[in-house]
Amino acid sequence: MTAPAATHHYVVRSPFARTGLSCPRPVAEHIDRLAAPYLTLAPGPREPGVWRTIADGAPPGEAVAESVAAQGESAVDYAVDHPRKELYHLAPRGEAWVTQSLLRATRAIHRCAASRQGVLFLHAGLVRLGGLGVAVVGGSRAGKTSFVMAAVLGGAGVMVCNDDVSLTADRDGTVTGAGWPRSVSVRLDTLDLLFGARRARAVRDSLTHPANETLLSLRDAGVERHGTALIYPWEYADLLGSGIGSSARVDVIVHLSLADDPSEADLAPVAAADRAALLDRHVLALPNKHLNIFGHEPDPDRLDRTRHALTALPTFRFRYEFRDVRRQVDRLARHLHARIATP
Structure with missing residues (x-):
């Protein structure tokens, strides 16, 4: 034995x-x-x-x-x-x-x-894109992970997180976002779109998260339309030829969604009066999906300071067509850099 x-x-x-x-x-x-x-x-x-x-x-x-x-x-x-x-x-x-x-x-x-300690948890990705820290906010299936992957492909940007960012604000209003060690849940058609069907199959076969042995059954059973795979952060970095950052300053907030038709693609600023309500729709009430058993009552003063600082940041809505995600990343980057000074 x-x-x-x-x-x-x-x-x-x-x-x-x-x-x-x-x-x-x-x-x-x-x-x-x-x-x-x-x-x-x-x-x-x-x-x-x-x-x-x-x-x-x-x-x-x-x-x-x-x-x-x-x-x-x-x-x-x-x-x-x-x-x-x-x-x-x-x-x-x-x-x-x-x-x-x-x-x-x-x-x-x-x-x-x-x-x-008053950290605010937001359903959002965070990516450094051309020197700007872009918080990409949206619900499930809003296209955040696909957008962030396209943004960092080949070293064009650096991902801090794809779907779950923790935010704190200093007294001067500077907001910092931090990521966490968690697997990246990726739609299978995102892999096909970014890498082509043949390489995407090879990628899926190389992934090591143990849950991938059962996740494909969700698509086969009709529970998930597109199917998903779980990618560990180090696999993500190797796959995309990109770095991963533990944290980054947040310079701009982009509320992301998928357009059903190319004619619905749109990019528009969010008025200051509308930002708080829009942001609150995506604040996570609990720090974890599971195991909230260690005490998590937040520091209200610091939490309020972070909320206020976030609503003061430049904020945009962006609807994009999934099949055109690589070009849409470039479009958004050009738009932001024309309007926001790089720190």
């Missing part, structure tokens, strides 16, 4: 928190790769009073069961010991799922800490 891998201890850092991590060294190496550049990991014991995520070991009997069930994925089971601030991964087993589970839980703890 093969002996279980030795457990090692690590400290995980973000701008908002420090947490502990206990797992075999190969799992830690995978987490380190997947978390970069958003979180850093170093050997060492956890500090007193902080949360720790644990890959193995038996949880105490008083630990509370928690389960995460995302659509199209296997359910992930945890046990949480709140008094000791310890979270144990239980299932599914296998190195790929243990890695994904511990990273998800660690991210949730850090995002709850960010929420307590």
Whole structure:
């Protein structure tokens, strides 16, 4: 019988928190790769009073069961010991799922800490495009990921995040957006559009997120029309020949949507009086889709300061045709640089 891998201890850092991590060294190496550049990991014991995520070991009997069930994925089971601030991964087993589970839980703890500090979570991507930090706001299926991928393809821009940005404002009104280590959910027809059908198939076959083994069943069952694949950040960077930034200044907000017909494509400024209501439609009420169990009540003063600073930024609506996304990126970039001074 093969002996279980030795457990090692690590400290995980973000701008908002420090947490502990206990797992075999190969799992830690995978987490380190997947978390970069958003979180850093170093050997060492956890500090007193902080949360720790644990890959193995038996949880105490008083630990509370928690389960995460995302659509199209296997359910992930945890046990949480709140008094000791310890979270144990239980299932599914296998190195790929243990890695994904511990990273998800660690991210949730850090995002709850960010929420307590008044960080505003927005359903938006953030990309540095020609020197400008562009927050691309929109709901699900608004075309954010497709647009951001086209914007950074071949090194033309740098992605901070594609779908979920955390925002804070300094007292002078400067807004900074930060990303998080999470997989990028990409429509399969986006891969076909950007890379051609043959290369897109090769890309799908090369992806390593364990949920991709089951996600395709959603399209086959008619749950999803286009189908999706999950791409880890390092795979995303390699695929697009682009860098990934952990954070960037936000200079402009663009509310994005897909046009049903080329004649509906449009680019227009948003009046100052309309910006707050439009923005609030896309503010995330909770820091995480799952595992909001670590305390996340926000600092209201800092949250209000960030909301006010965001509504003061230049803001536009942009509807674009999906099949013309590469040209539409260039169109938007030219428009913004003609109206906004590059910092």
